[in-house]
Amino acid sequence: MKVGSDSVLLGSLISFNKPKYVLDIGTGTGILAFMAEQRTNAKIIALDIEEDAFEQCKENIRFNNKQNKIEVFHKSFQDYYKSTEIKFDHIICNPPYFENSYKSVFQKRNIARHNNTLIPEELFKGVADILSDKGIFSVIISVDNYEKFMQLSFQYKILRFNKINIFPKNGKKAHRFILEFSKEKKKQLAGNISIREHDTNKYTEHYKEITKEFYLNLI
Numbered sequence: 692m693k694v695g696s697d698s699v700l701l702g703s704l705i706s707f708n709k710p711k712y713v714l715d716i717g718t719g720t721g722i723l724a725f726m727a728e729q730r731t732n733a734k735i736i737a738l739d740i741e742e743d744a745f746e747q748c749k750e751n752i753r754f755n756n757k758q759n760k761i762e763v764f765h766k767s768f769q770d771y772y773k774s775t776e777i778k779f780d781h782i783i784c785n786p787p788y789f790e791n792s793y794k795s796v797f798q799k800r801n802i803a804r805h806n807n808t809l810i811p812e813e814l815f816k817g818v819a820d821i822l823s824d825k826g827i828f829s830v831i832i833s834v835d836n837y838e839k840f841m842q843l844s845f846q847y848k849i850l851r852f853n854k855i856n857i858f859p860k861n862g863k864k865a866h867r868f869i870l871e872f873s874k875e876k877k878k879q880l881a882g883n884i885s886i887r888e889h890d891t892n893k894y895t896e897h898y899k900e901i902t903k904e905f906y907l908n909l910i
Contacts, residue, residue, distance in 0.1 A: 710731055739764075830870050844872055
């Protein structure tokens with residue numbers, strides 16, 4: 692799975708608050724782990740269950756000499772949270788979106804795009820277990836999953852304090868939400884961002900401003 696605007700937006704808009712430990716669930720190439728490393732002084736732990744993604748992330752860490760800042764494990768989140776003793780100040784995740792939908796013939800793409808390997812209930816259960824008392828959980832989801840995530844947030848007592856509506860183009864309906872949760876009560880935040888202009892299909896000035904620290908060239 693290549694780098695997409697979902698991960699770039701999530702990594703750009705996360706409400707980091709000087710975390711000591713950050714967990715990136717389903718890291719893929721490691722984009723969110725690297726963005727967290729760029730924006731914080733934290734120790735970053737990255738997880739991926741898919742072997743090629745794990746190897747790619749490990750290679751990227753080595754190539755960028757970030758071995759002292761980012762550590763990647765070839766491990767499921769379920770196995771990791773049950774064994775770790777770390778309480779994370781921030782947990783980030785760009786999770787699989789598609790539940791019970793048409794599957795690709797390519798198993799690696801299925802793992803990345805479908806939630807069979809990590810259903811929302813298991814995600815929230817694990818986050819509730821290893822998130823610190825003042826920690827933040829940041830996630831980007833499809834609009835179809837919003838009600839499910841809100842139900843689980845109440846069930847596991849992790850309160851939503853931020854919601855950013857993501858529009859693919861000006862004038863279109865939102866297709867993604869960035870949501871942030873915490874165990875402690877926080878001031879409610881909200882926002883909107885359109886990725887592309889409706890007429891020209893070029894990136895909006897707002898998108899370019901938000902993400903400019905992470906692109907070498909964005910037209």
